[in-house]
Amino acid sequence: MTGQHSASPGTGGHIDIRFGLNNNRMVLNNEQIDRYARQIIVPGVGGTAQERLLSSRLLLVGRAADVAPVLSYMVGAGVGEIRLQLPPGEESKLDDLATGASQLNPETTVKPALESFSGLDLAVLVGRSPEPALLVPGLFRAKIPVLFCRRDQPGRIAMMTALPPCPACADVDLLGSAAPEESNSGFVTMVAATEAFKILSKVRPLPSPTLLEFDGFACVARQLRRRQVDIPCDCSGTTAD
Numbered sequence: 725m726t727g728q729h730s731a732s733p734g735t736g737g738h739i740d741i742r743f744g745l746n747n748n749r750m751v752l753n754n755e756q757i758d759r760y761a762r763q764i765i766v767p768g769v770g771g772t773a774q775e776r777l778l779s780s781r782l783l784l785v786g787r788a789a790d791v792a793p794v795l796s797y798m799v800g801a802g803v804g805e806i807r808l809q810l811p812p813g814e815e816s817k818l819d820d821l822a823t824g825a826s827q828l829n830p831e832t833t834v835k836p837a838l839e840s841f842s843g844l845d846l847a848v849l850v851g852r853s854p855e856p857a858l859l860v861p862g863l864f865r866a867k868i869p870v871l872f873c874r875r876d877q878p879g880r881i882a883m884m885t886a887l888p889p890c891p892a893c894a895d896v897d898l899l900g901s902a903a904p905e906e907s908n909s910g911f912v913t914m915v916a917a918t919e920a921f922k923i924l925s926k927v928r929p930l931p932s933p934t935l936l937e938f939d940g941f942a943c944v945a946r947q948l949r950r951r952q953v954d955i956p957c958d959c960s961g962t963t964a965d
């Protein structure tokens with residue numbers, strides 16, 4: 725199923741479609757309140773946000789070494805279902821990741837990604853090259869928010885909370901070839917996981933498309949736009965050249 729949609733005029737002259745979470749709701753039991761107490765007590769989180777996390781569905785894409793830290797964070801936070809898409813040749817690592825996840829938190833289900841993107845609340849792509857975006861080309865027509873975290877230099881997180889832009893039409897080179905790993909790549913990854921937490925728990929309204937660019941531990945945020953607004957792109961529902 726799809727989430728709630730609302731449309732408002734975008735600043736770039738396009739329609740800015742923001743995507744909501746699916747409406748599945750659950751109520752925390754006492755064991756869950758104990759398990760997630762540390763984040764439930766954080767101002768702005770609370771039990772309702774935790775319930776949203778537990779009923780949320782996340783797609784996580786990238787190499788095992790890159791997705792593992794995000795997976796640990798999201799499993800610990802209590803995301804209900806995580807679908808994993810690893811690149812060809814790494815499929816055998818999925819079982820180990822799923823086993824580790826179930827030991828960390830048996831309430832989170834970790835399974836291989838499906839062909840369909842239906843029912844997902846968020847996709848997080850993590851890597852040190854464009855590879856994660858190339859693994860799921862259809863994702864950018866699926867109308868769900870996507871966070872693309874590049875852990876090579878300079879560290880970048882593209883928060884594609886509305887489409888366009890997608891990696892192909894954004895005004896930052898998200899599909900450029902791999903650079904050396906960002907020295908603070910662990911920090912960049914942690915920030916990406918935190919942004920995913922905020923989106924899935926809906927502790928804040930979904931932000932506009934935003935680019936976070938890192939220089940050491942400093943981070944500059946700016947609006948993420950289309951590179952050329954007059955050139956159509958697959959992600960906006962029209963045909964690209």
Ligand SMILES: [Zn+2]
Nearest residue numbers: 890893957959
């Ligand atoms: Zn696009």
